[in-house]
Amino acid sequence: MKISDSEFGRAVANLGATETRILPESRPRRMGATKSNSAKQLSPLERGMLVAEEALADVPDTRDELIEELKERIQKGEYQVSGAEIAEMMLRRLAADKIR
Incomplete structure (x- = not known):
């Protein structure tokens, strides 16, 4: 999942929001x-x-086409990601996960 700067900003802004439920807790079962x-x-x-x-x-x-494309780019040496970019994405994901 890719999280943009705007999504990250909205997630941080909603940190204090109360948790809401999508489904009722006691949902009737239809067996x-x-x-x-x-x-x-x-x-x-x-x-x-x-x-x-x-x-x-x-x-x-999984998105097999994307995975294959990335594998090829890595093997050719065309895919370069800095450690700073990886760390930034990890921190964004961590912050977004805390909201849930």
Whole structure:
């Protein structure tokens, strides 16, 4: 995941914000329901979650094209990243993770 300066700024600004929940804590379980039958019984939030879960199932865990491109650039010596850049990204990620 890539975090821009603006995203980092927003994350730091929201450090004091209270934690909110997306789903209710006690969500009813619908055991044994098929997708076609359950779609009529689901709340709008649950329907949205179902759509999101189905969309995520189609997304690969890794971006193979990007990985292969980076491997080739590293082998050719064309990919140069300074230690300062790596450290900055690590600190940004750490700060963003603390917000969650």
